[in-house]
Amino acid sequence: MVKAVDKTKVPWWVANVIVPLVNLILALFVSGLFIFIAGENPYQALKLIIYGSFGYLEGFGYTLYYATNFIFTGLAFAVAFHCRLFNIGGEGQAYIGGLGVFLVGYYLTGFPISIVWILAIAGSMLFGAAWAAIPAYLQAYRGSHVVITTIMFNFIASALMVFLLVDVIRDTSQMGPHTVPLAEEQWFPMFREIAGWFGMKVGYSPLNITFLLSILVSLGVWFLIWRTKWGYEMRAVGHNTQAAIYAGISPQRNIILAMLISGALAGMLGVNEILGVHHEVMVNFPAGYGFTGIAVALMGRNHPIGIFLAAILFGMLYQGGSEVTFDMPNITRYMFVAVQGVIILFSGALENLFRPQIEYFFVSKLKEREA
Amino acid sequence: MVSQPILELQNINKSFGHVQANKNVSVIVNKGDIYGIIGENGAGKSTLMSIVFGYYRADSGIIKINNNTIDIKSPHQSILSGIGMVHQHFMLVETFTVLENIILGFEGEFIFGEKLKEAKKNLEKLCKDYNLQIDLDATISDLSVGFRQRVEILKALYRQAEILILDEPTGVLTPQEVDELFKILRSLKKEGKTIILITHKLNEIMNLTNKVTVMRQGEIVGERNTQDTSKEELAEMMVGRSVLLRVEKQKAKIGEVVLEINNISVKDDLDVMRVKKVSFKLKKGEILGLAGVTGNGQTELLEALTGIRKIESGEIKLEGTTISSNSHFSNPRELREKDVAHVPEDRQRMGLVTEFNASENIIFGYHHKPPFSNSSIMMGSNIFNHSNAIMKEYDVRPISPFLKTSNFSGGNQQKIILSRELNKDPKVLLVGQPTRGVDIGAIEFIHQRIIDMRNKGAAILLVSVELDEILSLSDRIVIMFDGSLVGEKINENVTDREVGLLMAGITN
Numbered sequence: 001m002v003k004a005v006d007k008t009k010v011p012w013w014v015a016n017v018i019v020p021l022v023n024l025i026l027a028l029f030v031s032g033l034f035i036f037i038a039g040e041n042p043y044q045a046l047k048l049i050i051y052g053s054f055g056y057l058e059g060f061g062y063t064l065y066y067a068t069n070f071i072f073t074g075l076a077f078a079v080a081f082h083c084r085l086f087n088i089g090g091e092g093q094a095y096i097g098g099l100g101v102f103l104v105g106y107y108l109t110g111f112p113i114s115i116v117w118i119l120a121i122a123g124s125m126l127f128g129a130a131w132a133a134i135p136a137y138l139q140a141y142r143g144s145h146v147v148i149t150t151i152m153f154n155f156i157a158s159a160l161m162v163f164l165l166v167d168v169i170r171d172t173s174q175m176g177p178h179t180v181p182l183a184e185e186q187w188f189p190m191f192r193e194i195a196g197w198f199g200m201k202v203g204y205s206p207l208n209i210t211f212l213l214s215i216l217v218s219l220g221v222w223f224l225i226w227r228t229k230w231g232y233e234m235r236a237v238g239h240n241t242q243a244a245i246y247a248g249i250s251p252q253r254n255i256i257l258a259m260l261i262s263g264a265l266a267g268m269l270g271v272n273e274i275l276g277v278h279h280e281v282m283v284n285f286p287a288g289y290g291f292t293g294i295a296v297a298l299m300g301r302n303h304p305i306g307i308f309l310a311a312i313l314f315g316m317l318y319q320g321g322s323e324v325t326f327d328m329p330n331i332t333r334y335m336f337v338a339v340q341g342v343i344i345l346f347s348g349a350l351e352n353l354f355r356p357q358i359e360y361f362f363v364s365k366l367k368e369r370e371a
Numbered sequence: 372m373v374s375q376p377i378l379e380l381q382n383i384n385k386s387f388g389h390v391q392a393n394k395n396v397s398v399i400v401n402k403g404d405i406y407g408i409i410g411e412n413g414a415g416k417s418t419l420m421s422i423v424f425g426y427y428r429a430d431s432g433i434i435k436i437n438n439n440t441i442d443i444k445s446p447h448q449s450i451l452s453g454i455g456m457v458h459q460h461f462m463l464v465e466t467f468t469v470l471e472n473i474i475l476g477f478e479g480e481f482i483f484g485e486k487l488k489e490a491k492k493n494l495e496k497l498c499k500d501y502n503l504q505i506d507l508d509a510t511i512s513d514l515s516v517g518f519r520q521r522v523e524i525l526k527a528l529y530r531q532a533e534i535l536i537l538d539e540p541t542g543v544l545t546p547q548e549v550d551e552l553f554k555i556l557r558s559l560k561k562e563g564k565t566i567i568l569i570t571h572k573l574n575e576i577m578n579l580t581n582k583v584t585v586m587r588q589g590e591i592v593g594e595r596n597t598q599d600t601s602k603e604e605l606a607e608m609m610v611g612r613s614v615l616l617r618v619e620k621q622k623a624k625i626g627e628v629v630l631e632i633n634n635i636s637v638k639d640d641l642d643v644m645r646v647k648k649v650s651f652k653l654k655k656g657e658i659l660g661l662a663g664v665t666g667n668g669q670t671e672l673l674e675a676l677t678g679i680r681k682i683e684s685g686e687i688k689l690e691g692t693t694i695s696s697n698s699h700f701s702n703p704r705e706l707r708e709k710d711v712a713h714v715p716e717d718r719q720r721m722g723l724v725t726e727f728n729a730s731e732n733i734i735f736g737y738h739h740k741p742p743f744s745n746s747s748i749m750m751g752s753n754i755f756n757h758s759n760a761i762m763k764e765y766d767v768r769p770i771s772p773f774l775k776t777s778n779f780s781g782g783n784q785q786k787i788i789l790s791r792e793l794n795k796d797p798k799v800l801l802v803g804q805p806t807r808g809v810d811i812g813a814i815e816f817i818h819q820r821i822i823d824m825r826n827k828g829a830a831i832l833l834v835s836v837e838l839d840e841i842l843s844l845s846d847r848i849v850i851m852f853d854g855s856l857v858g859e860k861i862n863e864n865v866t867d868r869e870v871g872l873l874m875a876g877i878t879n
Binding site: 227228229235236239240243246247249 | 677678679702703704705707713715720721722723724725726727731735736738739744746747748749751
């Protein structure tokens with residue numbers, strides 16, 4: 001048994017840097033064991049992951065493209081969580097958000113590009129928020145738990161979109177359940193096009209300017225949570241609803257507000273996928289990013305900086321992982337799902353496993369130095 | 372009949388942190404007694420019985436049952452030793468039937484069969500023996516509170532309890548249900564069971580028990596045979612006559628009426644009427660003390676006055692205009708904007724967001740207006756400067772506006788709330804338990820601040836269960852009992868005994 005440490009004496013960098021880092025290293029070590037058992041060299045696998053995700057421009061582009069999606073869905077989860085709402089519905093909100101992007105683009109074909117882009121982003125947010133609105137209302141005024149309702153709304157979104165894509169907005173000139181592509185001038189500039197403007201030749205990756213948008217949005221979320229009245233009131237409701245009522249803050253209003261903002265952020269995944277990469281809506285384009293966003297937010301401790309770093313890490317695993325499965329025949333795609341699971345386990349569920357020991361170690365070391 | 376001790380407690384000690392909940396407590400309960408333990412909330416009665424029932428372990432002391440010393444480590448062991456407990460909040464699974472609840476943990480076999488039928492037969496016999504009318508197949512959620520309590524009693528009897536502990540059993544019952552309960556308890560006594568009754572209600576003690584022990588601040592003040600004592604004596608023992616910390620204060624300059632409460636009634640969350648047609652007036656420049664044993668409606672009254680709880684009937688007037696009635700009520704924000712400040716009774720549950728840093732709590736409730744925020748953005752430097760200044764003024768230690776509030780001591784957390792609520796020179800100040808769990812130094816400081824506010828002309832309502840506090844601060848005292856005001860006294864030569872009797876509901 002390690003004695004409890006006086007929390008005020010723990011330096012911030014121990015709690016927020018050292019502990020997550022130790023957890024990550026442990027997770028990688030356990031993952032290495034998996035790879036070893038599967039009959040491959042873990043060291044080589046790690047090298048491949050790092051090379052695959054950072055070693056060359058196209059791979060790096062993929063890493064950042066995945067990270068863009070995780071930033072949006074991670075931030076979405078985090079905003080709701082600051083109001084102690086478990087928004088599991090990022091997947092469905094993103095799906096519907098994509099529909100918003102497409103409809104704006106489709107009906108405004110021929111309009112000035114800047115207007116289309118701004119309205120398409122607004123459309124993604126509006127549709128995402130709308131999809132979170134009913135669960136939000138039910139939680140605020142009827143007490144139906146958002147975990148249940150948002151999960152249900154994921155299924156409803158999925159069914160609704162299949163219906164729309166098959167029967168209503170399908171590209172009738174083709175067999176697949178997807179829409180017509182948006183007009184080419186509406187597409188977001190790709191990273192390689194931008195590099196091309198500066199005379200660099202880069203191969204294909206889906207990275208586009210949405211990545212920059214995601215960084216702006218991260219700053220915006222930080223500002224919202226810690227510098228605005230809305231953020232202050234949402235956090236008050238999240239931490240202590242009784243006290244919020246005492247202070248004249250309406251829990252209902254803030255529950256709805258937090259869920260709408262959360263839905264809007266999840267919806268922005270549609271910007272990256274539709275304006276940035278596919279240019280059309282297809283069945284199940286959110287592909288689980290909404291769910292992985294929950295892990296990203298938990299690992300990033302619901303702080304935009306943490307979420308950014310965790311998103312890059314998960315982008316790295318997605319991209320590097322596919323390189324490994326390509327080069328190492330004994331390692332399947334599912335192996336990397338397991339690796340992600342181990343990371344989530346160590347940095348989420350077992351987050352406090354070694355925290356007391358680590359904090360105790362540093363606090364006593366610091367005391368020695370002072371003495 | 373020669374009485375023989377069935378339960379003996381010797382020198383029980385128990386501390387929670389700095390607070391000693393039980394101090395050298397020794398009790399002997401004889402077989403066949405209805406034994407009362409009486410005392411104010413926080414006197415240590417429940418702690419003592421929790422030790423007997425195995426929820427807590429005593430720091431030191433001996434427990435003997437039938438003259439055998441036993442070390443009770445868990446409720447399970449306590450049940451096996453023949454102790455049953457009926458809690459204030461029932462421990463029943465609402466969706467199960469009576470029968471399922473009673474056999475819970477004692478099912479006997481993996482698949483219900485013969486044992487279940489046997490249990491049912493035994494229970495039916497028990498019901499008949501003790502005259503407990505319960506439908507064993509009814510679902511708990513369909514039963515009234517009184518019946519649920521009977522299920523708890525039956526549960527204890529089924530587990531062969533010889534000693535039955537009841538913790539504030541009448542708190543949630545209607546008068547008719549109380550009569551029924553007393554009948555049941557008397558018939559249990561006749562069958563030779565021993566009953567320990569924990570309560571703060573004198574009538575119950577006088578009605579039911581044959582022996583009574585009074586506890587105050589963790590200690591036993593005295594033991595009496597019920598027939599040899601009186602309500603008055605017990606009330607005096609409960610309230611005690613500790614040395615008063617009279618605060619220096621000049622004569623009040625009382626002005627016009629600021630807050631007028633007319634006939635208001637208020638319900639609690641369980642829809643029970645807790646405040647019954649209460650009226651009083653609060654004047655400029657006075658401290659009105661509201662005395663009463665916890666749970667007599669003070670909390671609900673305070674919450675109604677501050678807009679947290681709505682009123683069922685009656686009206687509240689501020690400077691002559693109605694601010695709340697049953698059709699319209701002002702919410703906490705509106706009241707704050709009308710210069711009504713509120714120091715809530717429970718600082719951790721209501722007064723603070725303990726995860727916030729100190730500066731965020733210093734503006735809590737006032738955060739929505741300049742200088743702390745404009746239409747949407749919080750003004751960080753204004754908040755910081757204000758916090759720094761006010762923490763110095765109110766001697767909050769340490770002066771670190773960015774330190775998380777849960778890292779401050781109880782006294783300093785309370786100072787954070789006071790600094791926030793007193794700072795704006797409110798017209799009306801509603802204060803609940805201002806010094807609960809606060810050390811002596813801080814108590815003096817807080818009392819001085821409240822008196823300063825009165826001298827500046829604020830109208831102050833002080834709600835406290837500490838009679839000393841009421842007596843030393845108030846200019847006028849009203850006493851609340853069972854939802855009604857049962858007395859009013861100008862605080863000149865008032866004795867704690869007079870007020871104590873009223874607090875216990877003795878009005879003649």
